[in-house]
Amino acid sequence: MENFIENIAELLEEENVNLNDELTSFEAWDSLTVLSIIAFADEEYNVTLLADEINSANTIEGLFKLIQTKN
Amino acid sequence: MDLKYKNKKISGILTVLPSKEVSFEDGIENYNFSLAKSMKLKLAMGYNKRRIVEDGVCSSDLAIHGLKHLIDSKHLDKNDIDALLFVSQSPDHFMPPTSNIIQGELELKHEMLCLDINQGCAGFIIGLQQAFMLLDQDAIKKVVLINADVLSPKVSIRDRNSNPLIGDAASITIVEKTPESNEIYSSILMNGSEAKVLQIPAGGFRMPSTQETSTMKEDSSGNYRSLDNLVMEGDKVFNFVQAEVPPIIDRVLNISGKSKKEIDYYLFHQPNRFMLQKLADKIGVDRDKLPSNIVENFGNASGVSIPTNICYNLGESLVSNKYNVCLSGFGVGLTWGAMVMELGKLDFNMIIEF
Numbered sequence: 474m475e476n477f478i479e480n481i482a483e484l485l486e487e488e489n490v491n492l493n494d495e496l497t498s499f500e501a502w503d504s505l506t507v508l509s510i511i512a513f514a515d516e517e518y519n520v521t522l523l524a525d526e527i528n529s530a531n532t533i534e535g536l537f538k539l540i541q542t543k544n
Numbered sequence: 545m546d547l548k549y550k551n552k553k554i555s556g557i558l559t560v561l562p563s564k565e566v567s568f569e570d571g572i573e574n575y576n577f578s579l580a581k582s583m584k585l586k587l588a589m590g591y592n593k594r595r596i597v598e599d600g601v602c603s604s605d606l607a608i609h610g611l612k613h614l615i616d617s618k619h620l621d622k623n624d625i626d627a628l629l630f631v632s633q634s635p636d637h638f639m640p641p642t643s644n645i646i647q648g649e650l651e652l653k654h655e656m657l658c659l660d661i662n663q664g665c666a667g668f669i670i671g672l673q674q675a676f677m678l679l680d681q682d683a684i685k686k687v688v689l690i691n692a693d694v695l696s697p698k699v700s701i702r703d704r705n706s707n708p709l710i711g712d713a714a715s716i717t718i719v720e721k722t723p724e725s726n727e728i729y730s731s732i733l734m735n736g737s738e739a740k741v742l743q744i745p746a747g748g749f750r751m752p753s754t755q756e757t758s759t760m761k762e763d764s765s766g767n768y769r770s771l772d773n774l775v776m777e778g779d780k781v782f783n784f785v786q787a788e789v790p791p792i793i794d795r796v797l798n799i800s801g802k803s804k805k806e807i808d809y810y811l812f813h814q815p816n817r818f819m820l821q822k823l824a825d826k827i828g829v830d831r832d833k834l835p836s837n838i839v840e841n842f843g844n845a846s847g848v849s850i851p852t853n854i855c856y857n858l859g860e861s862l863v864s865n866k867y868n869v870c871l872s873g874f875g876v877g878l879t880w881g882a883m884v885m886e887l888g889k890l891d892f893n894m895i896i897e898f
Contacts, residue, residue: 503577504705504765504778505585511779512822515786524779528764 477537480517484509492534496527510536518544546799547730549676553722556619556891557862559855560610560714561842562597563897568708575704576766582704590817590836591708594843596696601898602636603692606714608649609898611688614716615650619892622650626684627657629674631667631847633876634694635660646690657684664742665813665875666732667691667847668717669883672871673730675719689717693846695774698744702760702768706776709816711843715851718891729800731792732881741780742876746771781875785819789874790827792882796870800884804829807884808867809858813874814838814849847873854887855895862893 482490486501496502507524514520520543530536568591572582585591597606607630614620630643637645643658657678663670668691675687692714699710746757757771769775789812797804810833812820820836827834835857838849845852850871854862866888874880 501581501584503581505581505588508778508782508818509588511782512786512818515783516822516825521783521787522779523783524777 474537477540478533480513481510481533481536484513490533492532492537494533495531496533496536514540520544545732546795547673547732548799549728549730551722551725552676552679552728553720553724553726554672554717554887554890555720556614556718557851557854557893558610558614558716559848559852559895560606560716560898561595561852561895562601562606562712563595564598565593565595567593571701571707574701574707576702576762576768577704585704585708588818589709590840592840594709594711594839595713596710596843597694597712597898599697601694601712603632603634603694603714604636604642604646604649606694606712606898607646607690607692607716610714610716610896611646611650613896614892620688620718622652624686625652625656625688627659627675627678627687628652628690629659629661629671629687630690630692631661631663631671632690632692633662633664633846634692634698643690663879664693664846664877665815665849666873666877666879666881668715668813668850669730669732669871669873669881670879671847672717672719672883673732673881676728679719679721685721687719689719691715691717691847691851693848695846698772698774700760700767700769700773703773705765705767705778706774709839709844710774711839711845713842713845713848713852715848715855717851726886727800728883728885729796730881730883731796731799732879733788733792735878738780738784738878741777741784741878742775744772744774781815782819784878785815785874786822786826788880789823789872792880793827793870793872796882796884802868802884806868807870808833810834810870810872811850811853811857812872814844814853815875816844846876852895855893859893862888862890865889
């Protein structure tokens with residue numbers, strides 16, 4: 474989980490992120506961030522995510538749970 | 545399915561690029577994104593320069609220019625052409641076939657076969673497969689494979705998903721029989737249930753172009769395009785490539801009896817640098833054996849991207865040397881294919897401008 478948060482913070486270009494932060498609230502959020510998350514989930518967890526699923530996950534925690542349910 | 549061919553070879557490759565070059569920055573103000581975000585995209589994807597045609601230039605114009613160059617420079621005798629394959633998603637007309645138009649323009653003999661094939665990103669693999677099969681006939685000794693795509697007019701300049709990568713180009717590949725005994729190995733797979741992941745919705749018979757289909761609409765990511773424009777579901781294409789391409793590479797290597805290390809170059813279709821580097825890592829080959837620099841220099845011209853890759857990255861060295869290569873094309877269809885062959889000692893391997 475710590476590792477996950479660190480990686481996501483890096484993808485979002487933030488020092489720190491919190492579990493309940495909304496994904497779309499980040500300055501860096503756009504379709505490229507979504508693609509980076511898809512690539513990250515594929516590389517690190519061997520999980521296939523779709524853009525719609527990531528957008529519906531809403532928060533950092535939602536994203537973590539999404540990957541967990543597919544892992 | 546796996547396909548094998550005996551005693552066939554590629555004897556020359558010519559790529560024709562439009563002379564008009566545009567840069568990523570040229571179109572940046574059309575996108576509905578901050579400058580910083582667009583520059584980040586440029587760096588991540590490897591977008592830079594690309595080649596597109598001037599208004600009104602069609603696929604056959606690039607192809608005829610290339611063929612005339614080969615005929616005039618005595619690299620090709622037009623009487624030797626027994627079959628002309630034209631692989632494209634941008635034909636001049638719905639009817640007649642563009643291959644017949646090219647045949648007529650060049651006054652080629654009547655004793656030949658002209659065939660249009662509608663394929664995209666895997667179009668070089670599909671075209672080679674068809675060429676090799678035709679060469680099994682006694683009457684067919686030389687096949688001219690044309691890959692040509694002029695899709696830039698179909699891409700919305702306000703679509704940051706597709707516009708920064710689209711390129712136009714054509715290539716001419718001479719395919720013939722060889723007395724040397726050799727084997728070429730290929731695998732091809734298709735999944736039409738995902739056909740609409742990459743498409744131009746309107747403009748065909750199913751949905752003719754109207755005032756309504758030309759109306760620009762914003763999508764959920766902030767891109768503007770109409771139904772007349774090319775549309776790509778980027779996430780699904782990315783997942784498809786990462787899931788399906790590594791297994792087909794393993795499969796074709798397996799039937800060829802070659803190991804990953806024995807392959808000198810992995811010459812793949814060029815969607816963008818980001819996707820290709822991830823793919824190299826996933827397949828487990830050095831990134832420098834799998835070139836990913838075509839989009840940043842010329843853009844992605846669909847089925848022409850593999851020949852462009854071969855001409856640009858290997859150039860003259862393919863005239864003097866021979867290499868074990870693994871080719872792979874993947875995309876529109878969805879179609880994905882791969883081929884392992886010895887490539888080299890070519891009569892020519894070059895790029896010219898239109």
